[in-house]
Amino acid sequence: xxxxxxxxxxxxxxxxxxxxxxxxxxxxxxxxxxxxxxxxxxxxxxxxxxxxxxxxxxxxxxxxxxxxxxxxxxxxxxxxxxxxxxxxxxxxxxxxxxxxxxxxxx
Amino acid sequence: xxxxxxxxxxxxxxxxxxxxxxxxxxxxxxxxxxxxxxxxxxxxxxxxxxxxxxxxxxxxxxxxxxxxxxxxxxxxxxxxxxxxxxxxxxxxxxxxxxxxxxxxxxxxxxxxxxxxxxxxxxxxxxxxxxxxxxxxxxxxxxxxxxxxxxxxxxxxxxxxxxxxxxxxxxxxxxxxxxxxxxxxxxxxxxxxxxxxxxxxxxxxxxxxxxxxxxxxxxxxxxxxxxxxxxxxxxxxxxxxxxxxxxxxxxxxxxxxxxxxxxxxxxxxxxxxxxxxxxxxxxxxxxxxxxxxxxxxxxxxxxxxxxxxxxxxxxxxxxxxxxxxxxxxxxxxxxxxxxxxxxxxxxxxxxxxxxxxxxxxxxxxxxxxxxxxxxxxxxxxxxxxxxxxxxxxxxxxxxxxxxxxxxxxxxxxxxxxxxxxxxxxxxxxxxxxxxxxxxxxxxxxxxxxxxxxxxxxxxxxxxxxxxxxxxxxxxxxxxxxxxxxxxxxxxxxxxxxxxxxxxxxxxxxxxxxxxxxxxxxxxxxxxxxxxxxxxxxxxxxxxxxxxxxxxxx
Numbered sequence: 001x002x003x004x005x006x007x008x009x010x011x012x013x014x015x016x017x018x019x020x021x022x023x024x025x026x027x028x029x030x031x032x033x034x035x036x037x038x039x040x041x042x043x044x045x046x047x048x049x050x051x052x053x054x055x056x057x058x059x060x061x062x063x064x065x066x067x068x069x070x071x072x073x074x075x076x077x078x079x080x081x082x083x084x085x086x087x088x089x090x091x092x093x094x095x096x097x098x099x100x101x102x103x104x105x106x
Numbered sequence: 107x108x109x110x111x112x113x114x115x116x117x118x119x120x121x122x123x124x125x126x127x128x129x130x131x132x133x134x135x136x137x138x139x140x141x142x143x144x145x146x147x148x149x150x151x152x153x154x155x156x157x158x159x160x161x162x163x164x165x166x167x168x169x170x171x172x173x174x175x176x177x178x179x180x181x182x183x184x185x186x187x188x189x190x191x192x193x194x195x196x197x198x199x200x201x202x203x204x205x206x207x208x209x210x211x212x213x214x215x216x217x218x219x220x221x222x223x224x225x226x227x228x229x230x231x232x233x234x235x236x237x238x239x240x241x242x243x244x245x246x247x248x249x250x251x252x253x254x255x256x257x258x259x260x261x262x263x264x265x266x267x268x269x270x271x272x273x274x275x276x277x278x279x280x281x282x283x284x285x286x287x288x289x290x291x292x293x294x295x296x297x298x299x300x301x302x303x304x305x306x307x308x309x310x311x312x313x314x315x316x317x318x319x320x321x322x323x324x325x326x327x328x329x330x331x332x333x334x335x336x337x338x339x340x341x342x343x344x345x346x347x348x349x350x351x352x353x354x355x356x357x358x359x360x361x362x363x364x365x366x367x368x369x370x371x372x373x374x375x376x377x378x379x380x381x382x383x384x385x386x387x388x389x390x391x392x393x394x395x396x397x398x399x400x401x402x403x404x405x406x407x408x409x410x411x412x413x414x415x416x417x418x419x420x421x422x423x424x425x426x427x428x429x430x431x432x433x434x435x436x437x438x439x440x441x442x443x444x445x446x447x448x449x450x451x452x453x454x455x456x457x458x459x460x461x462x463x464x465x466x467x468x469x470x471x472x473x474x475x476x477x478x479x480x481x482x483x484x485x486x487x488x489x490x491x492x493x494x495x496x497x498x499x500x501x502x503x504x505x506x507x508x509x510x511x512x513x514x515x516x517x518x519x520x521x522x523x524x525x526x527x528x529x530x531x532x533x534x535x536x537x538x539x540x541x542x543x544x545x546x547x548x549x550x551x552x553x554x555x556x557x558x559x560x561x562x563x564x565x566x567x568x569x570x571x572x573x574x575x576x577x578x579x580x581x582x583x584x585x586x587x588x589x590x591x592x593x594x595x596x597x598x599x600x601x602x603x604x605x606x607x608x609x610x611x612x613x614x615x616x617x618x619x620x621x622x623x624x625x626x627x628x629x630x631x632x633x634x635x636x637x638x639x640x641x642x643x644x645x646x647x648x649x650x651x652x653x654x655x656x657x658x
Contacts (some may be wrong), residue, residue: 020153022132022133022139022204023133023203023204023205024157024158024203024205025153025156025157025158025202025203025204026156026157027155027156063138064135065134067139067153068139068153070324084459085520086585086586087524087585088155088524091155091524091525091533092155094157095156096156096429096525096526096535097525097533097536098453098525098535098536098539
């Protein structure tokens, strides 16, 4: 099997690199300085396959901060900030869509 | 209730110490994720969309009140004040932190609870009837056999790295409440022509991407041979199953590819080598296990006390609940009570920590401190005196677990779906929530009779959609949620896979389509007591399809 580090990412629009924080599993996004943030607006947004591949490779190499890194699609909002690009990422970003009182979701 | 011994306690305590060390080494960086993942999975720890998830086994679905209080505590202290009861007699906590897991598992171990073998390619939690030991239609308590198998399969070195996960279910009643025919091994205790009690052995059942109903490979197996025969099946599976393809690694594929007869021949050949060896059961061993299941000291009570009849007549809501949630018990004057975890608009199978604490207190007062968990994601009080039913109903109603919808259209099975699960393609819980709102009219629900809706958010089928009377499977199409509907599946002794109704429908249309299906059933049924599945069996899906797709 090819290592994710050797795979070339094919992307069709802007992406960020996201993962789950090691200590608590919280959703985090890769920032330009190589650290992770729980806020999507802090994320590095890339638009080309080589840039996404490089960003992801660095994220995967950082095995001690976050787990399961991958490139996730985003849309750029009217204010220029990234927004989740699909339902899965929206739920990861905002929380479960079930009863808020129970799940702490939306 | 089963009394675990010192060996059980030692195994669980030692595992907590090992896991504490492993988590510490992972957080320090001494272990990579690749090294750590199989270790956390062996303890029931998954990484889901938002957080880690801890799955805890509830062997044969039996809980004591201290255990339930401990689950409430774990929910409160380490999670978000609730837990989710699954379709396999487990409970899951959805928001647990890795750094809290050593303390959480230590707390659980203090009452004998753990997540061992709730994940990974091993023999998973062995499930039985939630009415075991109290059902009037059972031959004997199936938990004795589930416990024997549990002991044999726990940390069994030969079966810790199977080609895929392996699920065993045991039933001992005429009516199958375990869904044994969708298990890797289904065991059905029954009496043969000579009056002896033994097992029918079924193999190769399962849902997921390639669903199969299990095939019977031995109509009657003496009880003394149960361990050796299960061992022979596991060895045959371990030897021949495919390890090269995740989707073809389950025993159901092997049984299908070889054919049930050829598979049975392999098992029998293997069994001949071991059947008279150390695994042949000594009746003293079985008696020892059986003696550790303690039954309540029941009072001598009369069935159907006049006061109960009077109270039922006086209060329609109470009468409705008794008619729906209360079942016969094998001991006169007692009843089996199902607690619905399916309130209108609620996520199926969820219970808050406060509810769990209250249920534990009520179990102490009304059910000899015992609670059961069923695969339909509801709870059961197995030993309630009929004279206490009215008092108990008031208390259960007060905490929101007395919705009289057990077995009815709003008693929906649903997996966590895309709201939590990293494997899911679509949501499942919000679909269930909407359906419970649409079918909030419990008079209509009773008019419809037994009708099971099962919802899965992906093809892995944790929500058992294939065997729902109405099955709903989420699929993703171009980034949108769509749902395939199947009709006529069933999970019981007449288990069958549902047939596809037609093209998948979008998220916003699912509840409308289900309402159309239900309306069609009311028109198509021959008589008021023809059940939904019987109507589908008689007329097929075509009349339903014509109605649904004519209007959508």
